[in-house]
Amino acid sequence: MTTTRTDLKPLVTITGASSGIGAATAKAFSQAGHPLLLLARRIDRMQALDLPDGICKEVDVLDRQAIASAIQEAEAKFDPTEYFINNAGVMHNGDPITQDPEEWDRMIDVNLKGVMNGIHAVLPGMVERESGTIVNMGSIAGRKTFGTHSVYCGTKFGVHAITETIREEVSQKNVRLITMAPGMVGTELIETITDPAAKQGWLDYAESIGGPLVPEDIADAIVWVCQAPQRMCVHEMVICPTRQEP
Numbered sequence: 188m189t190t191t192r193t194d195l196k197p198l199v200t201i202t203g204a205s206s207g208i209g210a211a212t213a214k215a216f217s218q219a220g221h222p223l224l225l226l227a228r229r230i231d232r233m234q235a236l237d238l239p240d241g242i243c244k245e246v247d248v249l250d251r252q253a254i255a256s257a258i259q260e261a262e263a264k265f266d267p268t269e270y271f272i273n274n275a276g277v278m279h280n281g282d283p284i285t286q287d288p289e290e291w292d293r294m295i296d297v298n299l300k301g302v303m304n305g306i307h308a309v310l311p312g313m314v315e316r317e318s319g320t321i322v323n324m325g326s327i328a329g330r331k332t333f334g335t336h337s338v339y340c341g342t343k344f345g346v347h348a349i350t351e352t353i354r355e356e357v358s359q360k361n362v363r364l365i366t367m368a369p370g371m372v373g374t375e376l377i378e379t380i381t382d383p384a385a386k387q388g389w390l391d392y393a394e395s396i397g398g399p400l401v402p403e404d405i406a407d408a409i410v411w412v413c414q415a416p417q418r419m420c421v422h423e424m425v426i427c428p429t430r431q432e433p
């Protein structure tokens with residue numbers, strides 16, 4: 188059956204939709220009947236999801252203008268972004284004594300500036316419409332510290348702080364900001380760790396607790412917090428494997 192604009196639920200925009208939690212979230216919102224704007228650098232991976240009413244754009248979250256243009260195009264076709272899933276991220280764990288500072292720069296750029304760029308693109312419209320939800324991807328590493336995760340923790344603590352601060356600032360405009368804080372989830376994120384010992388440490392701990400969560404676990408929770416009535420705001424949701432201790 189061909190969908191028409193009036194059949195559709197509100198537009199969902201997702202950054203980092205080419206793999207892992209972002210791709211699973213795209214599928215979950217699609218199944219719930221939402222049109223989608225999917226943003227990441229690997230456009231082929233987003234197109235391969237083959238989701239109906241899905242617009243895929245090759246966008247680096249460091250490029251403010253590219254984010255804005257993609258959103259403008261999608262909103263011209265659908266309605267304004269109601270749910271913005273600010274998910275793109277990288278995790279370059281490593282030994283702070285030997286780690287290449289370029290990896291610190293990259294985490295700060297993608298995990299912090301990228302998140303701010305996403306907020307910048309959608310927040311003014313949401314405030315003006317007095318409606319909308321931004322889900323920022325934090326982490327258990329945004330609440331606790333972990334060895335080899337120093338700068339990653341720094342960025343995720345930052346995401347938690349930014350989300351909660353802006354949540355307070357726009358709450359009277361009926362706009363929700365939510366921090367999603369997963370523990371270990373089996374995704375390609377682990378491939379962004381270039382330090383073999385740090386990567387092995389993550390894998391060994393995951394195995395010792397019976398394995399990480401799957402991306403769909405987090406995707407379902409994201410859909411749930413968004414679909415909760417607008418009067419209700421989940422400030423922060425921490426979701427870990429049951430056997431994950433720290």
Ligand code: NDP
Pocket residue numbers: 202203204205206207208209226227228229230246247248249274275276277278297301324325326327368369370371372373374375376377402
């Ligand atoms: P993946 O590596 O599978 O997904 C990361 C996504 O981010 C990819 O789609 C990637 O797309 C995108 N991305 C990275 N850099 C950029 C960029 N510069 N511009 C646009 N997109 C970018 O990992 P996850 O699904 O696990 O990660 C999603 C989020 O969840 C991240 O913020 C991560 O920190 C967070 N998280 C993950 C946990 C886990 O254990 N997996 C635990 C807690 C939080 P592309 O490369 O195509 O651009």
